[in-house]
Amino acid sequence: MTEEDLIEACRQNDRRAQKTLYDRYSTVMYGVCKRYVKSPEDAEDVLVEAFYKVLTNLHQYKGSGSFEGWIRRIVVNESLMFLRKRHNFRLTLEISEVDQPTTTNVINRMAAEDILGLLSKLPTGYRTVFNLYVLEGYKHREIADMLGISINTSKSQLILAKKKMQDMLEDFGYPGLQKFNK
Incomplete structure (x- = not known):
């Protein structure tokens, strides 16, 4: 059919x-x-x-x-x-200025299974924004409208999600992590 x-x-x-x-x-x-x-x-x-x-x-x-x-x-x-x-997405931390590394981010190089495994360990706000931005392709303005949060909160949640995932990778001794952090 x-x-x-x-x-x-x-x-x-x-x-x-x-x-x-x-x-x-x-x-x-x-x-x-x-x-x-x-x-x-x-x-x-x-x-x-x-x-x-x-x-x-x-x-x-x-x-x-x-x-x-x-x-x-x-x-x-x-x-x-x-x-x-x-979950109340409005009760999230906003970061006005965060230094983002300009080098290739380890998150962009990970295998899909690794990302999905780590996603389940992230707090709800981090996980939701990461999914919407990275995996679904929404823009921060769209995410902010969907979740009833500010654009800055969306951006900060994404930054914090990536940082948390990178920390988890370091804890697990993810292979190749050092070459992406240089």
Whole structure:
């Protein structure tokens, strides 16, 4: 079944098609949820809510752009809604001036598995901003609007997340870390 046929069948409330859609995209989207939400149970809850919204709002998908990208945006938004209910992003530290090294950052050189493993250890605010900025490609202004924080808070959370990840790498003796810190 093609993606277009699947979408049309889901719009017609075909339960088999809805299950096929869920089966096709749920594994990848669960990974997206896990980047934001630590607990596997909470990530599953977010995933179910997100797919409910996907299926009830399929009429809004116009066919332009990636369908998977459209689903991902819903999953990210649902993850953020979950986090906003449980965490106050406004109670974060703002840093007005931080020296950022101009050399290549170790975070940009890490393997994806290393990043995902470290992300789960970051505080919620750091993890959320890092995900939105580095992995999802949002700008600080967009992140600030999404989370109800200032642009400077978004920037400082990203800087602190990178610093915390680098510290964790040093603690783990990550290979090649010294060459990136020079």
